[in-house]
Amino acid sequence: MNLTIDIGNTCTKLVVFDNDYPVHETICDGELLPAINAIVEKYPISLCAWCSVRNNESETEELFHHFPFRSRQLRGDTEVPLPVAYQNRKTLGADRLAAVLGATALQPNENLLIIDAGTCITYDFVSAHHGYLGGNISPGLDMRLKxxxxxxxxLPKVEAHGELPEIGKNTETAIRCGVIHGIAHEIEGYVDEMRLQHTDLKVFFTGGNGFDFTGRWAQQPINEPLLVARGLNRLLSLTSR
Known part of the structure; x- marks a missing residue:
């Protein structure tokens, strides 16, 4: 079995795969070592792939010395089975590249827009004929509120969850509605613009902080909460060949 570890800005997601099938998921916001220990006590892990958006690569690599399985880190400049047009791949977020790998595994040879709504909102485009062309980064939900x-x-710090009318009736709802509805319109704008250029565009959506930013769309996206994990697992399948 494979273990994937996605170390984000606010939490770490650990997913166990049996071939291509996810069988266990853990979200960890504390120490990583106990979370891995709990998984290896239950599942026979043979390979692990991980990525991180934090400056903790050496510390994380040290953790794997405690375990018998092999581990591989995905970086922005890791060699992957599709062309990557990003100008400086050392600055490319590994989680973005993992999401691209996951999306292209699920929908190969398609024009794809991959939207990941986390601490930041990322929009990444894959061409059916030219590979990964790059994307945009926007502030995420909590970042905008803060x-x-x-x-x-x-202006006060407003919690994301709460009353959400179309138009705010007080300062709290004005901020919450402005941010959340604003994100929804931003996402719709990117999708509409890309569909003008690529009528066959397929859209992946992952993340979202528990909010449905795409509920009003006539054509629903492919919602895949484990997109980054699937990309990391794909890296392991390529490595083991």
Whole structure:
């Protein structure tokens, strides 16, 4: 069995795969070692792939000395089975590349827009004929809410979950609606623009902080919460060949 570890800005996601099938998922916001220990006590892990958006590569690599399985880190400049047009791959987020690998495994040879709504919202485009062409990065939900409070004198820090009318009736709902509806319209704008260029575009959506930013779409995206994990697992399948 394979273990994938996606170390994000706010939490770490660990997923166990039996071939291509996810059989266990853990979300960890504390120490990683106990979380891995709990998994290896239950599952016969033989390979592990991991990626991180934090500056903790040496510390994480040290953890795997405690375990008998082989591990492989996915970096932005790791060799992958599709062309990558990013200008400086050392600065490419490994989680973005993992999501691209996951999406192209599920929908090969297609024009894809991959939207990952986490701490940041990323929009990545894969051409059916030219591979991964790059993408855009936008502030995520919590970042926007915190920024409004931090960079103004009187606006409060508003929680994401709460009353959500179409139009805010007080400062709290005005902020929440402005941010959440604004994200929804931003996503719709990217999708509409890309579909003008590629009518056969397929859209993947992952993340979202528990919010459905795509509920009003006439053509629903492919919702895949384990997209990054699937990409890491694909890396292991390529490695073991």
């Amino acid at each position: 920024a409004l409070a931090h960079f103004t004198a009187k």
